[in-house]
Structure formats: structure tokens, C-alpha cells
Amino acid sequence: MSEGGSGTVGEFIQGEEEPSSSWVVLAFGLVTSLTLLILHGILYPSRDLPVISEILPMFDGVFDSGIWFFILGVMGGVFAIIATMLTEATSE
């Protein structure tokens, strides 16, 4: 594209859009979780994670095959459809 043809090309333009708050919170939460995990690994190298290490053994013998990761994905999709139906039907 030639720069001389149009007055707008080559100039800086400031937009008005911002990322939605939900994405900001999600991204911030993800970064915080990763940071705390790394920090825990450094500060307490040989100790299990609190709470999580007590909950996970409850599922021993249940989620003992890789298929459950895929089934959880399907369940997530189905819940998304149900949630969409409920929220759309009850919204203004």
C-alpha cells in the first residue's frame, strides 16, 4: 500500500475500545495462580499443595483414565448450552 495515496495511512490513530472486565479478571486470576504455585514450589519444595492435595485423593479410582478429561470437556459444553438457555430465557 502506498503511503502517499491516503491521508490516514501512516498516522497514529487512538481507539476507544477496552478489554472487558471479565477477561481482565480471568487473566489476572490465571497469572496469580501460576505465581502462587511457583512461589509454593520455591518456599516449600517437598510439601504438597494445601487443600488440593487433600481433595484429589478422593477421586482416586474414579478419574483414573484419560477419557475423563474429554468427558469433562463435553460436560463443560453441555453446561454452557444449559447456561445459555437459562440466562437468555430470563434476561430482559
Next chain:
Amino acid sequence: MGDVLTSLVLFWGLMLLTYFLMQNGLSIFNDVTKAMSHFMLEKALGPGIDLVEGRDGSASKAWFIQGMLWLIAASTLVFEGLWLKQDPTALHSLSAWGYDPTANSLIYASNYAALYGGIGMLLIGSSLHIMPRLADTKLASERNATLVSFLWTLSVLVLVVAAHDSEILGVNIFLIGTGMHVLGFIAIVINLLLTISERQRTLPIPGWLIIMGMLADPISTAATIITGSIQVGAGQWLLAHMIGGTFFFATAAGVALYASSSASGNPLWSRSLGAATLVGALATINPIGDSNGMMAADMLGVTFEQLQPSSQDSIVMAFLMALAIIPIMALAANVMMTLRGGDAFIENSDSAGIAELNLGASMLLPLAAASLFVQSDALAAAPELSGIAPTLLLLGIWLVLVPISLGAALHLFPTVTGRNLLSRNRARWAYWMMGGGAFLGLTVSMMSDLIDMALIEAAVDDSSALAADVQAVGAILFYGAVVGAIMHTLNAVSGLFRGARVDTDRATSSSITTEAYSLASPTSVRKILAGGASLDTTVVPVGESDDAGSATEL
């Protein structure tokens, strides 16, 4: 005559009689029958019929949404079945709840969910929209058709449960599911027949394909029961293939021909090919389907028998299956040429569902040819290709019937609901996920089947290790079809509430207005189209002059 030929002759006779009665009516009983049928469809149901709305399109909408939800269930069952083929204990933790599925039971259940739940509901939903338009009238009872969709869903649910465990508390629940299925089917057929009886013009070929496909289902069942061939393996196999070739193939053909013309804006390419599809679907045996009649036997509550046809039956079956390639070729050619039209692959990319229709039509012929070989082999005393038959059936379901029925439903969705799908981009993604997942997943699964067959033939002791690794890849790839089904359904459900209304134009990404394209200098049609113009754009030649230029007068 053998069992097969006797049943077929009776079936053809009954279909001819049905066609005659549809054209000529029931003489003095016409009015009484119509009034009685109308009464049975609405008033006889009492307050139950008031539970649903009777607005235009409400029936099709209910069938579409439930059909899409069934596609999610069906694809999940296939995925689990493929996974359990290489890891039989993957779901053993569910046995604590009394559910102990195997690979075979999951894939068998998926066939009911996909055929009657997904494909059946999408085809019926499309038919409920298409038939009144082809007949230039209104659907006889919109409310009954809406209500029956829930009965149909319940019947499929019972059949899926029965596919895992057919006896609960000593009762054969297949028969309960079949009973509800028959009730729903009769209501839909009566509804469509009443609609056709009010037709204002000659019914085009797609309309005949739909109604004859629907009617052939109960008629073929009656024919095999009357002749008693349902008790033998050949009769059960025949019934499964007759229903596959009529209710599923012929109805899908009618819906595909209508949708291909309506979606592309092109007239149906060939009427004679349409007629060849109609006659061929009823007069031949469609090879796409299972290599045994287990579904037919289970649904009718008779003991399943292995396929051991007599030599005369084998000849008839093989000959009629080979003949079935004619209507299959006719349909594939007609749909693809109609979609393409007179242009050089200029698609109406705005219409969702075209890609699915194109995929279904493209895969029809190769899969029919492959099925012909496998089914012919199944007629032999010692079949050699039976190891790939279940996967080939899945290929037929997920690459022919699902794309055609889903493509038609997606295309008709805006007309039926008054709103577009929420996102065209998501529809495109879902198409690639679903089509790619099914194609790659099932192709790799078939490779695993072939490895298994080869190793068994070579008498290798541990034949499972190599095939299992390949099977795991096939199952994971098929997961794309599950994700695609979820994306399609989410897109449709969201579209119901927030999709752009069909009476408002959607913004296009093109910088060129669709109304006019100023042609300042000679250029190719390709460049104009590449610039964003569509088929409806008016090309306006701008006057040129060789005179010397001069300053513009102000």
C-alpha cells in the same frame, strides 16, 4: 421365491398402492378420514395439546434443537465407544452406579442416538418446514408436531438405554421405545399426509422423496412381518437396509435437493435425476448400513439371527445393492451441480449449511461403493471384511447422513426461527471441527480395524498393542466431532435469542457496497469478485475519454 424377494415384492406392491391412494384419495371416505385425522392430531389430545405453541415454524424449531442436542449425545457415545475399544476399563468407575458400558454397547447406543435422535429429528424438522412450502399450504397441525417431538426424544432415550441393557425388571424396554417411536412416527406421517392433501399445486420431486421415504418405513416393516421374513437373518438385514434406504436415504435426498436449491439460489439441476433417485431409493437395496439386522430385530422384539441368506436371496440382495449405486450417483450429482449452478464455484458463503451439504454429497458415492464391497462380502459363507463393517457404518452416519441433515437444518434455521445463527464464524469452525473430526477419527479407527484383521489373519498372539495405539489416536481425533456438535448447538441456541433478525440486513465486511461497483477500466470478473462484489452487484461503467485533460472548473 426366497424371503428377501417375497418381502420386496410385497413392499413394492404396497408402495404402489400408497402412491395410487395419495393421488386419487379415498373416494367417499376422504372427508371423514381428514376430519377424523385432524381431530386425532389436536382435539383428541385434550389439554396436552395446549402445552405447546402453534406458531409457524415452532414445530421445526423444536425438532431442530432437540436433533442438535442428540448429535452431542451421539458423538459423545461414539467417542467413548472408540476409546473403550483400546481401553476397556476406562469407565469402570461408573459400575458403582450400575452402569458398566462396553465399546460395543456404546457404539450400538450411539447408532440409535445418531440415526433416530440426531438425523431423524433434523430430517423431520426440515420436512415439517419444506412440505407445506412445496405444497403451497400450511402444516396441518403445528402444535401436534411440536408436542410429538418430545415423545420422539423420549422414545430415543429409551432406545439408547435399551441398547445398553434391553431388559429392566424383566421387561424388554426395546418394545417400549419402539411403541413410543411408532406412535410419534404415525402422528408425523398423518400430519404430512394431511398437509399434502391440501396441496395447491403439483408436488415437486423433493416432496415425493420426503413423503415416500417416510411412508416406506412402516410399510417395509409391515411387509417383513406379513411375510414372516423378520424371523430370519436375511429378513432382519433386509428390513434394516430398507429403512436405511427409504426413511434415511430418500428423506435425506428430498431435504438435500430442496436445501441445495434454496441455499444456493440455483434451480434444481435435473428433474430426471431427481426421479431416478426417487424410484431407485424404493426399488433397490441401499448398501450403506450395518452388515446385520440387529437393530431391526431388537426394535421389533424378535430373536436376532445371523445373516445366512440362501443362494437365491444372495443373488437378489447383491444385484439390488449394485443397482442402488444409480440413485446414489444421481443424488450426489444433482446436489453438487445444483449447489454449483452455472457459475464457476461461486458460493453463497452467507448461507450456513452449504458446506455440510457439499460434504455429505461428496462422501456419498465413495462410502456407498465401500459399503457395497463390505455388504457383498457379508453375504459370503466366510466374510473377510466384517471387521471394518461397524466403522464403515459410522462413516456413513457421520460423513453422509449427519452433514446432509444438519446442513439442511442450519440453512433452514433463519427461515424457521426468524433469526440467524449467532455467528457465521463459529458455524464455520464447527463445520471444520465436526467434519474433520469425524473424517480423520473414523479413518484412523478403520486403520486400527485393518491392523487387527491383518494380525488376526497372520495368527499373531498379541494383536491388540499396535491396533490399540492407533485406535487411541482415532478416538481423540473423533473428539473434534463432539466439540463441533457442541459449537453448532450453542450457536443455534444463542441464535434463537440474540441472532440477527432475518428481516434486517447484516453488516458485511466488504468495503464495496453491494449495490454498485464502478468500473473505471477494463478488468476481469475475478478481480471484481475479489474486490468484494457479489452476484447482485450492479457493475456501472464509468465513462472514459481520450480527450486531453484540463483544469476542473469551479
